[in-house]
Structures are given as structure tokens and as C-alpha cells.
Amino acid sequence: MQDQFEIKIEEKLSELLAIKDENNAEIANEVGVSSSSITQYRKGETRPSLEKLVALAKALDVSLDYLVLGEDEEADQMDADPVVRYMDQSLQDMQVQTAQHTALVAHVGRRLSHMLDSEIEQYLEENPSRRLYAGIIADTELTSLEKHSQTTRLMLQTLHYNLQDDCPKTPGSFFKSVVNNLSKGREYQYLLAETSTTDWPSKIEQFRRLLIEQTNSEGVVRSNCNFRVTDSPLFTGCGVYDIAADDLENEDPILYDFLTEQDYVHEDGRVGYVISPSLDVQGVTIMDNDHLTNAMQSFETLWEEADPI
Incomplete structure (x- = not known):
């Protein structure tokens, strides 16, 4: 399309203003734009909208053909062809600019990602205990x-992921995952820290009742979802999952790649994480294999010593 015609609006606009002895401010007032907009049109820095293009042609008493293409000076022959061609050319210009912008953003993103990865790796090499x-x-x-x-x-020190603390009968953000897993015959073991302020038997029974309502199976809930309370202090919470790796890879390949590439999946298929002591912090920290092994040993020891509820 660009080989068939050439947009000449910058050239013709300046030419017509000189012929009519009008300045930017005068024509801007007639068209309904600012004087600086006329300056930008004349320099080719921006192009007027279709509405402003028609207003310019009327104010300068020329056809759209002449204003846009430098052809057909008869003012009464304002057919749609130049409008279509003008819009087509403007669209092409926008597509080129968008492609250039996208390429630039992608390039900068790759550079920043590489720089960030390098900085993190250097920091971890210098501070291995922080890995x-x-x-x-x-x-x-x-x-997921x-x-x-x-x-x-x-x-855990609290069941806030499963029950909202301010409304014990309201499910928390992970409640649906528990229901779905129990419905598939999967198991849960909750080791809870004993505190003077938490009535664990009452809270656990509320939790069980909600699970039974959703699974429609009291037998599954009571056999597959077990609770014990330990008097050993837990300074923070943690979790260990026995992952169905193939299912995770199929349904969430990005998360799977992250965990496997960073060696966060133990050889037995387990993944562990640490919960921040602050409830205001979003997200958890995945354990490396050494910490996961220690956490699993601690869990098994405390589980055997704890009282079932």
C-alpha cells in the first residue's frame, strides 16, 4: 500500500497555511485543537484524527485528497478514498511503532532478567547459608x-489457611484444596502447636464438620484427615508435600520447571516449605533438600510423641 501513494499532509498543511497567510494559532482555533498540535502536524510528529483531518480540510477549503495526497484540488470532491488510505497508512505506522516498542521491551526485559539472575547467583555464592x-x-x-x-x-501454629481466625466457621484460602484431596482419598496430617489461647479440640471439630459437609463423607474425613497437638514450641509453620510430579508437570509446567530446575524436589518426590511467622506476609519459602530432610525427621518424631485429637 505504501508503494502506491505517499502521505503528504505535513507538506501540504504548511503550504496551504502559507498561501492563506494563516498562522498555527488561527487554524488551530478553527479546527478545535491547540497551536502546538498544528506544529506537530506540520513536523510530522503526530497525525490528526479522522475528525480533525476533515476539520482541517474544511478550514483550508481543500479536499481530503489534496490535503492528504496532494491530488485533486477541487474542494467539493471529498470522497472516502483518501480517508481510507490515510487511516491505512496511519495503521501501518502504528504497527511498526508497536513492533519496535515490543522488541525494545523484550530486549530490556531479557537484559534485566540476566542481570538479576547474575546478581542473585553471586550473592548466594558469597552467602551459601542464605540459599x-x-x-x-x-x-x-x-x-497449586x-x-x-x-x-x-x-x-502449624494456627489453622488460618483453612479457617479464618476472625470467623472460625468460614473456610480459608486452602480449604478447597483440602476438600478436593480428601475426596480423592489423599491424606492430611496436621501437627498443631499447643497454646494457652487456642481451644484445639473445638476448632478441629469445627474444621472437620466443614470438611464433612463439603465431601459428604464423614468416614473419609475422620480416617484421612488426622490431627495431633504437640507441646513442643513451633516458632513458625512448615509443610511437606508428597507430590504427584507427573500431574504437576502436566497442569502447571512453569511451577514444575521452577521446582525441578532449582532442585527443590527431593529424590522421594517431596517438597517442603516454611511459612512466615507474620500473617501479613504473602507467599512461602521453599526448602532446599537438607532443610527438607531435617524438617521431615522433626515432623515424624513430634508426630509420634504428640497426642491425637
Whole structure:
């Protein structure tokens, strides 16, 4: 299309203003734009909208053909062809600019990502004890991960992920995952920290009742969802999932790649995470294999010593 005609609006606009002895301010007032807009039109920095283009042609007493293409000076022959061609050319210009902008953003993004990865890797090499904290995932990703857990082991100070603290009968953000997993015959083990302010038997029974309502199976809930309370202090919460790796790879390949590439999946298919002590913090920290092994050993020891509810 561009080979067939040439947009000449910048050239013709300046030419017509000189012929009619009008300045930018005068023509701008007639068209309903600012004087600076006329300057930009004349320099080719921007192009007028279709509405302003028609107004310019009328104010200068020329046809759209002449204003846009430099052809057909008869003012009464304002057919649609130049409008179509003008809009087509403007669209092509926008497509080129958009492609250039997209390429620039992608290039900058790759550079920034590479720089960030390099800085993180250098920091972790200099501070190996901090490597545990390199794997942070959002709560939404943790929900996806729990969805693929065959057996879920949790050491918690609170059930706020499953029951809202301010409304104990209202399910929390992970409640649906628990219901779905129990409905598939999967297991949950909750190891809860004993506190003087929490009535665990009452809260656990409320939780069980909600689960039974949703699963329609009291037998499954009572056999597959077990609770124990430990008098050992838990400074923060953590969880260990026995992951169905193939299912996770099929349904959430990005999360799967992140976990496997960073060696966060133990050889036995387990993934562990640490919950921040602050309820205001979103997301959890994935454990490396050494911390996961220690966490699993601690869980098994405390589970055997804890009292079932």
C-alpha cells in the first residue's frame, strides 16, 4: 500500500497555511485543537484524527485528497478514498511503532532478567547459608502445589489457611484444596502447636464438620484427615508435600520447571516449605533438600510423641 501513494499532509498543511497567510494559532482555533498540535502536524510528529483531518480540510477549503495526497484540488470532491488510505497508512505506522516498542521491551526485559539472575547467583555464592531463601513462591502457587500432594504433612501454629481466625466457621484460602484431596482419598496430617489461647479440640471439630459437609463423607474425613497437638514450641509453620510430579508437570509446567530446575524436589518426590511467622506476609519459602530432610525427621518424631485429637 505504501508503494502506491505517499502521505503528504505535513507538506501540504504548511503550504496551504502559507498561501492563506494563516498562522498555527488561527487554524488551530478553527479546527478545535491547540497551536502546538498544528506544529506537530506540520513536523510530522503526530497525525490528526479522522475528525480533525476533515476539520482541517474544511478550514483550508481543500479536499481530503489534496490535503492528504496532494491530488485533486477541487474542494467539493471529498470522497472516502483518501480517508481510507490515510487511516491505512496511519495503521501501518502504528504497527511498526508497536513492533519496535515490543522488541525494545523484550530486549530490556531479557537484559534485566540476566542481570538479576547474575546478581542473585553471586550473592548466594558469597552467602551459601542464605540459599534456603532463594525459592519463594506465592500463596496461589502453593495452592497449586498442594492440589497435587498425595500426602500433606503440616506443622502449624494456627489453622488460618483453612479457617479464618476472625470467623472460625468460614473456610480459608486452602480449604478447597483440602476438600478436593480428601475426596480423592489423599491424606492430611496436621501437627498443631499447643497454646494457652487456642481451644484445639473445638476448632478441629469445627474444621472437620466443614470438611464433612463439603465431601459428604464423614468416614473419609475422620480416617484421612488426622490431627495431633504437640507441646513442643513451633516458632513458625512448615509443610511437606508428597507430590504427584507427573500431574504437576502436566497442569502447571512453569511451577514444575521452577521446582525441578532449582532442585527443590527431593529424590522421594517431596517438597517442603516454611511459612512466615507474620500473617501479613504473602507467599512461602521453599526448602532446599537438607532443610527438607531435617524438617521431615522433626515432623515424624513430634508426630509420634504428640497426642491425637
